[in-house]
Amino acid sequence: MTSVDQRAYALEVLETTLTGDARRHLLRLFEDNTRTLRTSLHTDFPQQRMSQSHRLALLITPGGHRLEPWIRACAIYAAGKLASTELTDVVVEAVDDDDLLIRQTAAWALTRLTPSHWRQHIRRQADTFSPAWVEQLTQTTTQAHKESLMFLTVEKVMILRSVSVFAEVPEEVLADLAGYLEQIDVAAEEPVYEKGALGRTMYIVAEGSVRVHNEAQIFVELGAGEIFGELTTLDPEPHSASVTAVDDSQLLALDRDALYELMATHSTVLRGLLHTLCQRLRDKGRRS
Numbered sequence: 001m002t003s004v005d006q007r008a009y010a011l012e013v014l015e016t017t018l019t020g021d022a023r024r025h026l027l028r029l030f031e032d033n034t035r036t037l038r039t040s041l042h043t044d045f046p047q048q049r050m051s052q053s054h055r056l057a058l059l060i061t062p063g064g065h066r067l068e069p070w071i072r073a074c075a076i077y078a079a080g081k082l083a084s085t086e087l088t089d090v091v092v093e094a095v096d097d098d099d100l101l102i103r104q105t106a107a108w109a110l111t112r113l114t115p116s117h118w119r120q121h122i123r124r125q126a127d128t129f130s131p132a133w134v135e136q137l138t139q140t141t142t143q144a145h146k147e148s149l150m151f152l153t154v155e156k157v158m159i160l161r162s163v164s165v166f167a168e169v170p171e172e173v174l175a176d177l178a179g180y181l182e183q184i185d186v187a188a189e190e191p192v193y194e195k196g197a198l199g200r201t202m203y204i205v206a207e208g209s210v211r212v213h214n215e216a217q218i219f220v221e222l223g224a225g226e227i228f229g230e231l232t233t234l235d236p237e238p239h240s241a242s243v244t245a246v247d248d249s250q251l252l253a254l255d256r257d258a259l260y261e262l263m264a265t266h267s268t269v270l271r272g273l274l275h276t277l278c279q280r281l282r283d284k285g286r287r288s
Contacts, residue, residue, distance in 0.1 A: 053086050060090050073105045077154045080109030088113045153178045159206050162225040165272035180258035186245040195242045199232030200256040208249025212241050
């Protein structure tokens with residue numbers, strides 16, 4: 001059955017099973033004219049016009065949002081990235097939130113919104129943050145135009161989302177998975193691991209690039225959003241090649257046990273890994 005046939009069949013099912021407004025609204029989504037669709041939806045579902053800061057404030061303030069902690073954390077992250085100082089009071093309140101993800105993101109956002117006062121705002125929750133993490137945030141407040149050296153949970157989820165293996169995993173699950181990721185900083189020309197070393201960790205390139213090689217023979221170079229070490233993670237064996245950083249790189253390492261737990265509950269991760277492995281085998285065959 002072609003995609004055209006599938007579309008026609010879907011329309012027929014909707015037309016025969018739905019009635020009233022539900023039918024009208026859903027069938028409208030099949031319209032090819034995007035401008036007409038946008039206009040008609042705006043007529044039926046008018047939205048109050050508000051400023052960017054006002055809308056972010058509504059998302060940050062607790063209020064029963066779907067997947068609330070994740071949505072609120074993203075809104076706080078956006079406030080920090082946009083340096084929306086008018087949201088400072090809202091973000092300060094979020095530092096006392098019950099959810100660690102919210103508190104962590106709010107503490108980071110304050111380094112951008114009120115860099116000279118952020119430490120006093122997080123003192124109430126200082127015991128929930130590791131001293132090393134707080135120290136790195138402190139460094140960002142004294143080094144102009146320099147980003148934090150560690151990734152926030154929100155940023156880890158964004159990196160995971162860019163990896164095809166995790167593309168279909170819900171954000172709230174990735175937020176939990178982010179807690180298992182170990183960040184590894186590798187300087188240019190430093191090895192990640194050597195050929196023959198036993199592996200049980202999958203690596204994600206967050207920033208920079210690495211090369212997979214056997215001494216001087218380079219098999220492939222991998223950049224941001226690509227993975228390596230996945231085969232030995234599934235079946236622990238000595239690595240068949242070495243991996244070295246091409247330039248200063250930041251990697252996220254995922255242990256075998258955490259990966260297995262994720263695959264047990266989300267088959268999309270297993271399918272993604274199989275697809276990646278098959279693609280690697282095809283590439284290897286072409287090189288041969």
